[in-house]
Amino acid sequence: MNEIVDADVSRRSERTKSSAGTVELDGLQKEFGEITAVDGLSLRIESGEFLTLLGPSGCGKSTTLRMISGLETPTAGDVYISGERITSAAANKRDTSMVFQEWALFPHMTVEENISFGLEMDGVPADERADRVSEALELVELPGYHDRKATELSGGQKQRVAMARAIVCEPDVLLLDEPLASLDRKLRQHMQVELKKIQEELGITFIYVTHDQEEALTMSDRIAVVNEGQIEQVGPPNELYKTPETKFVATFLGETNLFEGMVSSDGTTLQSDDYTINVDGRGAHGGAQAVLSVRPEEIAVADSDGHFGYQNEWEGTVTEAIYKGSLKNYQVDIGSRSLEVECQSNNKTDDFDVGDRVTIGFPSTVGQVIAD
Structure with a gap:
């Protein structure tokens, strides 16, 4: 007492x-x-x-x-x-x-x-x-x-x-x-x-x-x-x-792309039926369900014949292109899902229209791994 x-x-x-x-x-x-x-x-x-x-x-x-x-x-x-x-x-x-x-x-x-x-x-x-x-x-x-x-x-x-x-x-x-x-x-x-x-x-x-x-x-x-x-x-x-x-914080505070799946036993990848994402051993323990949050500005985009050498890359089709003054936003269909990409509008190499084929990707060190 x-x-x-x-x-x-x-x-x-x-x-x-x-x-x-x-x-x-x-x-x-x-x-x-x-x-x-x-x-x-x-x-x-x-x-x-x-x-x-x-x-x-x-x-x-x-x-x-x-x-x-x-x-x-x-x-x-x-x-x-x-x-x-x-x-x-x-x-x-x-x-x-x-x-x-x-x-x-x-x-x-x-x-x-x-x-x-x-x-x-x-x-x-x-x-x-x-x-x-x-x-x-x-x-x-x-x-x-x-x-x-x-x-x-x-x-x-x-x-x-x-x-x-x-x-x-x-x-x-x-x-x-x-x-x-x-x-x-x-x-x-x-x-x-x-x-x-x-x-x-x-x-x-x-x-x-x-x-x-x-x-x-x-x-x-x-x-x-x-x-x-x-x-x-x-x-x-x-x-x-x-x-x-x-x-909830990832989705409410700004826009983001979420990848959900199971972390591999060695903690290096996030796996689902549709994709395998390299996460460089960060975040959730091996064998656990997790979510990778990747902001639109963290995803690079280039012509379909371009490659970045990133661990996570896909080819896709632009389904939406929105001009926002200093920024441009794209929705890119990669087959299994659609991803949001954000670029500076003054970068002419990132200027695409709906229907264009592009390559998008990000390195394994990008994004936040969240235990699900």
């Missing part, structure tokens, strides 16, 4: 030492009737980190964010912010601010009134409110917009005002629930850069929810890929993209 007490005291002591803005989720679970939205999720987010919860609709990422904010109460598990257990604390008692997809600005108020509303509710003096509103507007690059009505703003400007309203209260943790989802693509890409810049200038913890891979890859220090209420993998963007640990 004493060992259990000592262990609990030790854990609380460690949390007390945490920096402001750390967030720890310990076995979070949320049930809605017979539906389990979040299933035993545990995660530590460091102070000043930009962490993204990435996953498909309905995977539990927004519910997790709402439990951090206090808008939802966990069925089980705990939430710690800056080392303090705040699982049962009211939303207004947590040192967090939240930015929603809809922005939720008051249409009858000016920009300044929208931003200063929370400060006024907290009893902050008028002079200090004015100074902090001006600082927040400078940070989101909307100086001089104090007297504009919310109805007079563009979508991008409304998003910036919502950000200013959230950061003006100087929270330790900022929670963002798909705030760019309703913007057009060009503005969304611009705001991704701006959000990251704001986060770096403020130095506070950002927890961002999205289903958009590009947003996650562009802004995040780390990404936690969520599937069916659980975390599949967490790590820096390049690590998750290059070395996915599960089939």
Whole structure:
């Protein structure tokens, strides 16, 4: 019994030492009737980190964010912010601010009134409110917009005002629930850069929810890929993209080609009824079922009479050719299946049309072997 007490005291002591803005989720679970939205999720987010919860609709990422904010109460598990257990604390008692997809600005108020509303509710003096509103507007690059009505703003400007309203209260943790989802693509890409810049200038913890891979890859220090209420993998963007640990992560974070089969006894090949892939002894143990994930840009393509000298090569027919500006994407039928290939569009030697015969291939060192 004493060992259990000592262990609990030790854990609380460690949390007390945490920096402001750390967030720890310990076995979070949320049930809605017979539906389990979040299933035993545990995660530590460091102070000043930009962490993204990435996953498909309905995977539990927004519910997790709402439990951090206090808008939802966990069925089980705990939430710690800056080392303090705040699982049962009211939303207004947590040192967090939240930015929603809809922005939720008051249409009858000016920009300044929208931003200063929370400060006024907290009893902050008028002079200090004015100074902090001006600082927040400078940070989101909307100086001089104090007297504009919310109805007079563009979508991008409304998003910036919502950000200013959230950061003006100087929270330790900022929670963002798909705030760019309703913007057009060009503005969304611009705001991704701006959000990251704001986060770096403020130095506070950002927890961002999205289903958009590009947003996650562009802004995040780390990404936690969520599937069916659980975390599949967490790590820096390049690590998750290059070395996915599960089939779900490989397919959700970017495009990929999957080869499924049995690893040979010596671990050098992946074998199925339709192909034998040389995997250079990497990954799963001999005799185990496994999946090889190969990204489209890792596959080379050439004329049908060309060869690369790779261990894995096929001849095939281009069934689809898609021009994407700086990139070209091909679907190539190799008989047993179709593979996706991606090339730089300025490479004239990789310029093919539907119906062309080509050679495609990749070396044995390419791709990620995943235990199935």
